[in-house]
Amino acid sequence: MAALLNLEPDIDVIAEVGDGTAALAALREQQVDVCLLDVQMPGMDGIETAERIRTEQPHVRVLMVTTFDRPGYLKRALAAGASGFVVKDTPADQLAEVVRRIHSGLRVVDPHLAQESLFEGDNPLTEREVEILLRAADGEPVAKIAAALYLSAGTVRNYLSNAIAKTCTTNRIEAARTARDRGWI
Template identity: 60%
Template sequence: MIKVLIADDQHLVRGALAALLNLEDDIQVVAECADGDEVAQALDDSGAQVVLLDVQMPRLDGLRTAQLLRDSHPEVKILIVTTFDRPGYFRQAFEAGASGFLVKDSPPAELVAAIRRVHSGGKVVDPQRAMLSVETRSNPLTEREREILALAAGGGPVSQIAASLHLSAGTVRNHLSNAIGKTNTSNRIEAARTAREMGWI
């Protein structure tokens, strides 16, 4: 029996995936999480062997969760299942230690086959997405720049971003300026939008 954990902040999506997978004779959903920061503990409690991770979750996103699991639970297989089909996410998923990448509009049979494949040690790599990820330049943003840009995307003032990260306003402005330059945009909102489109945040 393949034990699966699903991490997705959308309750309906998570429930639908669990119901679908539990119809298979050799797959059992043993845990569900609404955010990446719940995954490690849920893995320890459930003994799941395959983790399905959404990319965008509120506190700890799927790509960062995958990086952490690579170190803390190296035996667990990770499959990124996301709405956002972006070359940057595809590249980052495999760099973070994922064994596969699927979009949520994939046929159910494809998801089931992907779980069986990664569980057995294989990879799930779509050739077209792989080629696009090679053609897309790698993420030029530092981890702090990504963090600040993600907060800036909401339009909040610099002082609020600075307070939430325990940084000075000047430091936040410097990081935003660097991110704007690296994304070749004219302001932080454009920089955040470009970074999201590229799959960098």
């Protein structure tokens, strides 16, 4: 992707990094106008990185370029401050045009994903339900989740029950999978 963008006469790729922490470091060291991020990156994910960029480098515009064309990710990325969201299979010439548009101050969203997100609905999970589902998805037992979050085991089970109901699933693993598939976590 960087090599293709570097072929454009008006686009210079300043840095290529592998994770959100490295992206923030590169932004501190270089003059950058547009930063391309993936939703899922090692360490700090693209959405958290976009939030940090908005806070630390508000002049930098963020374009999410990802294989995960999920409406929930789109909504979370835009809420985090991203100016655009496209999928990785976007043809190189179109990607270059998206970068130009983002640089000029416009917002750009993959049209198919924008349409899907209109009908998908908002994330029904609360922040606490998301936090607990993420831990449950990693296999943490209820007692360990409760201790880590300073909650009772019963309260954790209630949050998990709510998340299961909201995702129309039958257990916490299915709830986490459904929430991930929809881009809610």
